[in-house]
Amino acid sequence: DQQVKQNSPSLSVQEGRISILNCDYTNSMFDYFLWYKKYPAEGPTFLISISSIKDKNEDGRFTVFLNKSAKHLSLHIVPSQPGDSAVYFCAAIESGTYKYIFGTGTRLKVLA
Amino acid sequence: KAGVTQTPRYLIKTRGQQVTLSCSPISGHRSVSWYQQTPGQGLQFLFEYFSETQRNKGNFPGRFSGRQFSNSRSEMNVSTLELGDSALYLCATKPGTSEWETQYFGPGTRLLVL
Numbered sequence: 757d758q759q760v761k762q763n764s765p766s767l768s769v770q771e772g773r774i775s776i777l778n779c780d781y782t783n784s785m786f787d788y789f790l791w792y793k794k795y796p797a798e799g800p801t802f803l804i805s806i807s808s809i810k811d812k813n814e815d816g817r818f819t820v821f822l823n824k825s826a827k828h829l830s831l832h833i834v835p836s837q838p839g840d841s842a843v844y845f846c847a848a849i850e851s852g853t854y855k856y857i858f859g860t861g862t863r864l865k866v867l868a
Numbered sequence: 869k870a871g872v873t874q875t876p877r878y879l880i881k882t883r884g885q886q887v888t889l890s891c892s893p894i895s896g897h898r899s900v901s902w903y904q905q906t907p908g909q910g911l912q913f914l915f916e917y918f919s920e921t922q923r924n925k926g927n928f929p930g931r932f933s934g935r936q937f938s939n940s941r942s943e944m945n946v947s948t949l950e951l952g953d954s955a956l957y958l959c960a961t962k963p964g965t966s967e968w969e970t971q972y973f974g975p976g977t978r979l980l981v982l
Contacts, residue, residue, distance in 0.1 A: 799974050799975045802971070805968075805970065845911060854923060855916065861910050
Protein backbone atom coordinates (compact mmCIF):
# COMPACT_ATOMS: atom_id res chain seq x y z
CA ASP A 757 0.00 0.00 0.00
CA GLN A 758 1.66 3.19 -1.25
CA GLN A 759 1.25 5.80 1.48
CA VAL A 760 3.04 8.50 -0.51
CA LYS A 761 2.08 8.84 -4.16
CA GLN A 762 3.53 10.81 -7.01
CA ASN A 763 1.01 10.19 -9.75
CA SER A 764 2.94 11.87 -12.56
CA PRO A 765 5.93 9.74 -13.58
CA SER A 766 7.24 12.51 -15.81
CA LEU A 767 6.89 16.21 -16.56
CA SER A 768 8.36 18.45 -19.26
CA VAL A 769 8.62 22.22 -18.85
CA GLN A 770 10.18 24.99 -20.88
CA GLU A 771 13.18 26.79 -19.42
CA GLY A 772 12.11 29.88 -17.47
CA ARG A 773 8.61 28.60 -16.78
CA ILE A 774 7.24 27.19 -13.53
CA SER A 775 7.57 23.49 -12.71
CA ILE A 776 4.95 22.07 -10.35
CA LEU A 777 5.51 18.62 -8.91
CA ASN A 778 2.75 17.00 -6.90
CA CYS A 779 2.62 14.49 -4.09
CA ASP A 780 -0.34 12.95 -2.26
CA TYR A 781 -0.31 11.02 0.98
CA THR A 782 -2.79 8.90 2.87
CA ASN A 783 -1.43 8.75 6.43
CA SER A 784 -2.68 11.57 8.65
CA MET A 785 0.14 10.80 11.11
CA PHE A 786 2.74 12.18 8.73
CA ASP A 787 4.00 15.41 10.22
CA TYR A 788 7.12 16.30 8.24
CA PHE A 789 7.65 16.32 4.51
CA LEU A 790 10.73 16.64 2.34
CA TRP A 791 11.68 16.86 -1.32
CA TYR A 792 14.81 15.29 -2.76
CA LYS A 793 16.34 15.58 -6.20
CA LYS A 794 18.21 12.72 -7.83
CA TYR A 795 20.53 12.73 -10.83
CA PRO A 796 21.47 9.45 -12.53
CA ALA A 797 24.26 7.50 -10.82
CA GLU A 798 24.09 9.72 -7.73
CA GLY A 799 22.30 9.53 -4.41
CA PRO A 800 19.32 11.82 -3.77
CA THR A 801 20.12 15.28 -2.46
CA PHE A 802 17.91 17.19 -0.05
CA LEU A 803 16.06 20.18 -1.50
CA ILE A 804 13.49 21.56 0.92
CA SER A 805 11.25 20.48 3.77
CA ILE A 806 8.09 21.54 5.55
CA SER A 807 6.52 20.62 8.85
CA SER A 808 2.81 20.01 9.22
CA ILE A 809 2.37 23.19 11.27
CA LYS A 810 3.17 25.28 8.18
CA ASP A 811 1.53 25.53 4.78
CA LYS A 812 4.42 27.03 2.82
CA ASN A 813 8.19 27.09 2.88
CA GLU A 814 10.48 28.89 0.44
CA ASP A 815 14.13 28.54 -0.40
CA GLY A 816 15.29 30.52 -3.38
CA ARG A 817 13.64 29.19 -6.52
CA PHE A 818 12.00 26.34 -4.61
CA THR A 819 8.72 26.58 -2.70
CA VAL A 820 6.85 23.74 -1.06
CA PHE A 821 3.14 24.03 -0.33
CA LEU A 822 1.27 21.77 2.08
CA ASN A 823 -2.50 21.30 2.08
CA LYS A 824 -3.21 19.10 5.11
CA SER A 825 -6.93 18.82 4.55
CA ALA A 826 -6.33 17.48 1.04
CA LYS A 827 -3.26 15.48 2.14
CA HIS A 828 -1.38 17.05 -0.73
CA LEU A 829 1.94 18.79 -1.15
CA SER A 830 3.56 20.38 -4.14
CA LEU A 831 6.97 21.65 -5.11
CA HIS A 832 7.19 24.76 -7.27
CA ILE A 833 10.38 25.62 -9.12
CA VAL A 834 10.50 29.13 -10.54
CA PRO A 835 12.11 29.79 -12.93
CA SER A 836 12.96 26.30 -14.15
CA GLN A 837 16.47 25.74 -15.47
CA PRO A 838 17.91 22.90 -17.57
CA GLY A 839 20.04 21.86 -14.57
CA ASP A 840 16.82 21.12 -12.69
CA SER A 841 16.25 18.12 -14.95
CA ALA A 842 16.29 15.17 -12.55
CA VAL A 843 14.01 12.79 -10.70
CA TYR A 844 12.22 14.39 -7.74
CA PHE A 845 11.09 12.35 -4.76
CA CYS A 846 8.78 13.50 -2.02
CA ALA A 847 9.09 11.87 1.39
CA ALA A 848 7.08 11.90 4.59
CA ILE A 849 7.95 11.11 8.19
CA GLU A 850 5.35 9.56 10.45
CA SER A 851 5.20 11.06 13.90
CA GLY A 852 7.16 8.99 16.41
CA THR A 853 8.80 6.62 13.91
CA TYR A 854 11.93 8.37 12.58
CA LYS A 855 11.14 6.56 9.32
CA TYR A 856 11.00 8.17 5.88
CA ILE A 857 8.39 6.99 3.37
CA PHE A 858 9.23 7.94 -0.21
CA GLY A 859 7.06 8.39 -3.26
CA THR A 860 7.93 6.74 -6.57
CA GLY A 861 9.40 9.90 -8.07
CA THR A 862 8.66 12.29 -10.93
CA ARG A 863 11.15 12.77 -13.74
CA LEU A 864 11.38 16.46 -14.61
CA LYS A 865 12.79 17.53 -17.94
CA VAL A 866 13.43 21.24 -18.44
CA LEU A 867 13.71 22.06 -22.13
CA ALA A 868 16.12 24.77 -23.24
CA LYS B 869 32.67 17.51 6.52
CA ALA B 870 33.02 14.34 4.49
CA GLY B 871 29.81 12.98 3.00
CA VAL B 872 28.27 9.55 3.14
CA THR B 873 30.43 6.94 1.46
CA GLN B 874 29.36 3.58 0.11
CA THR B 875 31.50 0.72 -1.07
CA PRO B 876 31.69 -0.86 -3.49
CA ARG B 877 30.08 1.39 -6.10
CA TYR B 878 29.38 -1.43 -8.53
CA LEU B 879 29.00 -5.14 -8.06
CA ILE B 880 28.16 -8.09 -10.29
CA LYS B 881 27.07 -11.35 -8.68
CA THR B 882 25.33 -14.52 -9.79
CA ARG B 883 22.13 -16.02 -8.48
CA GLY B 884 22.52 -17.84 -5.19
CA GLN B 885 25.57 -15.89 -4.08
CA GLN B 886 25.59 -13.48 -1.17
CA VAL B 887 26.77 -9.89 -1.05
CA THR B 888 27.81 -7.38 1.61
CA LEU B 889 27.55 -3.64 1.08
CA SER B 890 29.12 -1.01 3.32
CA CYS B 891 28.09 2.50 4.35
CA SER B 892 30.17 5.02 6.29
CA PRO B 893 28.07 7.87 7.68
CA ILE B 894 28.80 11.54 8.05
CA SER B 895 30.78 12.17 11.22
CA GLY B 896 28.41 12.45 14.17
CA HIS B 897 25.54 10.67 12.45
CA ARG B 898 24.37 7.63 14.35
CA SER B 899 21.39 6.68 12.22
CA VAL B 900 21.91 4.74 9.01
CA SER B 901 19.01 3.72 6.77
CA TRP B 902 19.14 1.48 3.72
CA TYR B 903 16.96 1.73 0.63
CA GLN B 904 16.51 -0.25 -2.56
CA GLN B 905 15.78 1.66 -5.73
CA THR B 906 14.40 -0.12 -8.78
CA PRO B 907 12.82 1.45 -11.87
CA GLY B 908 9.24 2.47 -11.18
CA GLN B 909 9.37 1.50 -7.50
CA GLY B 910 10.92 4.56 -5.99
CA LEU B 911 12.96 4.17 -2.85
CA GLN B 912 11.91 1.14 -0.87
CA PHE B 913 12.93 1.26 2.77
CA LEU B 914 14.89 -1.76 4.00
CA PHE B 915 15.86 -0.93 7.59
CA GLU B 916 17.32 1.69 9.88
CA TYR B 917 20.04 1.26 12.48
CA PHE B 918 20.67 3.65 15.34
CA SER B 919 23.41 3.13 17.91
CA GLU B 920 23.99 -0.46 16.75
CA THR B 921 20.31 -1.42 17.09
CA GLN B 922 17.75 -1.91 14.36
CA ARG B 923 15.15 0.79 15.00
CA ASN B 924 12.91 0.37 11.96
CA LYS B 925 12.33 -2.32 9.39
CA GLY B 926 10.67 -2.39 5.98
CA ASN B 927 8.85 -5.23 4.25
CA PHE B 928 11.73 -7.20 2.79
CA PRO B 929 12.40 -10.93 3.20
CA GLY B 930 14.85 -12.23 5.78
CA ARG B 931 17.51 -12.64 3.07
CA PHE B 932 18.14 -8.92 3.60
CA SER B 933 19.92 -8.17 6.84
CA GLY B 934 22.09 -5.48 8.28
CA ARG B 935 24.19 -4.45 11.18
CA GLN B 936 25.84 -1.39 12.59
CA PHE B 937 29.18 -1.09 14.31
CA SER B 938 30.20 1.03 17.27
CA ASN B 939 31.68 3.65 14.92
CA SER B 940 28.24 3.92 13.23
CA ARG B 941 29.41 2.29 10.00
CA SER B 942 26.80 -0.07 8.68
CA GLU B 943 26.77 -3.13 6.47
CA MET B 944 23.92 -4.67 4.55
CA ASN B 945 23.94 -8.32 3.53
CA VAL B 946 21.81 -10.06 0.95
CA SER B 947 21.98 -13.85 0.90
CA THR B 948 20.87 -16.26 -1.81
CA LEU B 949 20.71 -13.54 -4.44
CA GLU B 950 17.84 -13.49 -6.93
CA LEU B 951 17.65 -11.75 -10.29
CA GLY B 952 15.10 -9.33 -8.82
CA ASP B 953 17.66 -8.10 -6.31
CA SER B 954 19.38 -6.16 -9.10
CA ALA B 955 18.99 -2.56 -8.00
CA LEU B 956 20.67 0.55 -6.70
CA TYR B 957 21.18 0.26 -2.96
CA LEU B 958 21.36 3.55 -1.15
CA CYS B 959 22.23 4.35 2.40
CA ALA B 960 21.23 7.55 4.13
CA THR B 961 22.44 8.95 7.41
CA LYS B 962 21.33 11.52 9.97
CA PRO B 963 22.12 12.32 13.59
CA GLY B 964 19.17 10.17 14.66
CA THR B 965 18.21 11.91 17.86
CA SER B 966 15.24 13.87 16.54
CA GLU B 967 12.35 12.78 14.33
CA TRP B 968 12.51 15.80 12.05
CA GLU B 969 16.02 15.47 10.73
CA THR B 970 17.25 15.74 7.18
CA GLN B 971 18.69 12.53 5.85
CA TYR B 972 21.80 12.60 3.62
CA PHE B 973 22.37 9.96 1.00
CA GLY B 974 25.46 8.24 -0.27
CA PRO B 975 26.07 7.68 -3.99
CA GLY B 976 24.75 4.13 -3.86
CA THR B 977 25.97 0.68 -4.81
CA ARG B 978 24.71 -0.64 -8.14
CA LEU B 979 24.18 -4.41 -7.83
CA LEU B 980 23.65 -6.57 -10.88
CA VAL B 981 22.62 -10.18 -10.35
CA LEU B 982 23.13 -12.51 -13.33
